[in-house]
Amino acid sequence: MPATGKTENGKLTVALISGGTSGEREISLIGGERVFQALDTGKYHIVRYDPAVDLARLATDAGIIDVALVILHGTGGEDGTVQGYLDLLGIPYQCSGVMGSAIAMNKLVSKFFYEKAGIPVPDYVAVENPGQADADACIGRLGLPLVVKPASCGSSLGMSIVRSRDAFYAALSTAFSHDDTVIAEQYLAGTEITGGVIGNAHPEALPIVEIIPKNGYEFFDYTAKYTPGETLEICPARIDEALSRKARELALAAHKALFCSGCSRTDMIIHDNRIYVLETNTIPGMTENSLLPLAAAGAGMSYSQLLDRLIDLAMEKKPVSGETP
Secondary structure, three states: OOOOOOOHHHOEEEEEEEOOOOOOHHHHHHHHHHHHHHOOOOOEEEEEEOOOOOHHHHHHHHHHOOEEEEEOOOOOOOOOHHHHHHHHHOOOEOOOOHHHHHHHHOHHHHHHHHHHOOOOOOOEEEEOOHHHOOHHHHHHHHOOOEEEEEOOOOOOOOOEEEOOHHHHHHHHHHHHOOOOOEEEEEOOOOEEEEEEEEEOOOOEEOOOEEEEEOOOOOOOOHHHHHOOOOEEEEOOOOOOHHHHHHHHHHHHHHHHHOOOOEEEEEEEEEEOOEEEEEEEEOOOOOOOOOHHHHHHHHOOOOHHHHHHHHHHHHHHOOOOOOOOO
């Protein structure tokens, strides 16, 4: 559908951006289609863009776009790249800005900000040169099993659980095929949970979701995330109120520590009755199986109402300094 003008027939013109060029392109397209089907066409004139081919068209249309819904994941979509482009074009969007997006995309940098804010994280070691990686030193510090993952990938791409010294270097090779910085992280067994947050200046935490991959999955990997029926997702999580309250507090703290806005979803694990933050997603998935819509439903918001709320949050953001909208 071509863009034809701002607030056409009283409707907001929404740029729905999905696809991109990362390894998560397929999931982005699926989420974008789900959003397209759920948006109220009585309120919105929807124009779709794929950054892989449509960046020039997006720039041409910028003057007649009211707001963007960015449904992108991974490098080039969730790392601040598209957000900076939209800032230059004067188009408000529902997710975090350039800084928050870039910080959250890099799990190593995120950990620095978490720690500065007093947010508990598993112990970790950064590996920037595969030729200088020391398996014995990492295992001596972190123990076995341990987790090896790329610093800047989503959807658990390139992630492995290492259970022996012999498996360490193979896991590094897999992770380095996705990124030039890798994290070796302490493995904490426990209850996996995630906490959604919605809001700009005054963000609010959504009900906590418990994540239980089916038998056969070592962790909540790409297949478990996106294959219907492979993971049990329970909202609200089956944890006591004190833990639930603490998890919501940590989700909010992570959202603020990483300078997020609009929405975020922070993954955590409960180990020995203590909650540790693993990572924060600034553009949570929006497929049929995604966790943010489930958490929103737990707060009484339908999928369409969640989209309305995200669009409202985008519209209330002020232009960045020096920008001419």
